[in-house]
Amino acid sequence: PRYRSLREERPFFEVLKDPEASAEITALPLDYYPLDAAVLYNDLCMYKEAREVYAKSQAEADSSKSPDSYIKGKLANMHADIGDTYMDINMQKEAAAEYKKALSLCPNYIDIRTKLGIALREKGDIKGSIEQFKMVKKEKPGYSPAGIGLGLAYYSNKQRKLAAKAWHQVLEADPDNERATMFLRLVEGPRKKVKKVTKKTKAAKKTTKKKKRS
Numbered sequence: 100p101r102y103r104s105l106r107e108e109r110p111f112f113e114v115l116k117d118p119e120a121s122a123e124i125t126a127l128p129l130d131y132y133p134l135d136a137a138v139l140y141n142d143l144c145m146y147k148e149a150r151e152v153y154a155k156s157q158a159e160a161d162s163s164k165s166p167d168s169y170i171k172g173k174l175a176n177m178h179a180d181i182g183d184t185y186m187d188i189n190m191q192k193e194a195a196a197e198y199k200k201a202l203s204l205c206p207n208y209i210d211i212r213t214k215l216g217i218a219l220r221e222k223g224d225i226k227g228s229i230e231q232f233k234m235v236k237k238e239k240p241g242y243s244p245a246g247i248g249l250g251l252a253y254y255s256n257k258q259r260k261l262a263a264k265a266w267h268q269v270l271e272a273d274p275d276n277e278r279a280t281m282f283l284r285l286v287e288g289p290r291k292k293v294k295k296v297t298k299k300t301k302a303a304k305k306t307t308k309k310k311k312r313s
Contacts, residue, residue, distance in 0.1 A: 175201040179211045182218070191222035209235045213245045220252045228252040241272040247279055259286050 109120065182197035198215035202208065216231035229252045235245035250265035263286045269279040 171204040175205040175208060175211065177201075178204070179208075179214065182211075182214060186214075186218060186221075191218045194218045195222060195224075207238070209239055209242055209245065213242070213248055216245070216248050216252070220248070220255060225252055225256045229256075240268075243269045243273050243276055243279070246272075247276075247282070250279070250282060254282070254286070262286060 109117075178197045178201035182194040182201070185191070185194035185197060195215060195218040198211055198218060201211045202215065205211070212231050212235050216228045216235070219225075219231060220228035229249060232245045232249035232252060235242055236249065239245075246265055246269035250262040250269070253259075253262035253265060263283060266279040266283045266286075269276050270283070273279070
């Protein structure tokens with residue numbers, strides 16, 4: 100509607116010669132549709148005017164009024180939702196691809212990067228999984244889902260000490276984290292019992308040797 104009213108006010112070629120008016124018309128679709136760019140076609144061979152319009156439009160797009168970040172965020176979350184659906188049906192490869200698309204739009208979304216780490220771990224890419232969790236921890240050290248995920252990735256790779264270290268770091272930031280506590284028991288609990296048994300066994304052996312000597 101706005102475009103039609105503008106066209107009624109001024110002739111087409113007059114608008115073409117006015118960079119500000121051309122930029123306004125070019126940016127109109129952004130008010131109605133989820134677009135993040137407007138493309139100008141220099142079909143009329145008016146090169147100078149086209150450059151002026153493009154420069155003005157680019158400045159408008161780079162201004163604080165630009166919906167670019169908002170739109171990218173919405174698209175990123177849409178890809179993440181699709182990834183979640185794939186994860187629900189155990190299609191980790193497809194889920195990882197969707198999370199990567201989301202991160203290509205919004206690389207600082209740590210929750211989506213954490214989901215990518217989980218998807219990579221579950222599809223067997225432990226190295227890639229660890230890399231994603233480390234990136235999240237570098238961005239936000241106290242983010243417990245990434246710390247727990249990192250521990251599980253290490254544990255899957257039979258790196259029990261590193262797994263325990265990751266979960267201890269989670270508890271340092273969040274002492275009441277039940278998941279970190281549970282995983283630590285799996286790693287450290289059995290080891291403590293084994294050590295106690297070993298000591299008892301050694302003591303029993305020493306007693307047996309003394310009896311034999313006497």
